[in-house]
Each structure stands twice: as structure tokens, then as C-alpha cells.
Amino acid sequence: MKLILAVVRDIDSESIIRSLVKAGYRVTRLASMGGFLHRGNMTLMIGVEDGQEQVVIDLMREAVGPPEKEQHRVTLFLLDAIGSEHF
Secondary structure, three states, rough: EEEEEEEEEEEHHHHHHHHHOOOOOOEEEEEEEEEOEEEEEEEEEEEEOOOHHHHHHHHHHHOOOOOOOOOOEEEEEEOOOOOOOHH
């Protein structure tokens, strides 16, 4: 199992969440702030089965569209996770 942490801009968060939920993924969102100008961000936590990471990344890419010049739309962290069946 993998955990995807996706730091997205506030204005992109709803379209990403809608896309992921529609595809059957569960998303937990956390308000966050950071970056040089301390803009509002949303950190999304998405648990996925091994091998599904690229599907989620592609869904996020489609939901936000192309990046603006010198600006990132999504910053991703991919972590190994222990599934709940281990507890």
C-alpha cells in the first residue's frame, strides 16, 4: 500500500478531490500554508494499492490542467504505508 501526499493550491483542490472521489479513491484534506509567498495550500492524503499510483497522478494532472509559467500545480510525495490489515 502507498500513501500519496499531494500539496495543491487551494483553487485546484476541489477539482482534484472531485476527480479522485468520482474514480473511487478516498481523499483526506488538510489545510496548509507554505512557499515563498505563504499562499494557501491544501495537502491531500490518498491511500492507494501498489500499482495504482500512476492512475491517481494522471487523474490529478487531468484535473488541474497544464502548469502556468514557472509554477507548480501539485507537489507529490509517495510513501510506503502499512495497511490497516496489519493491526
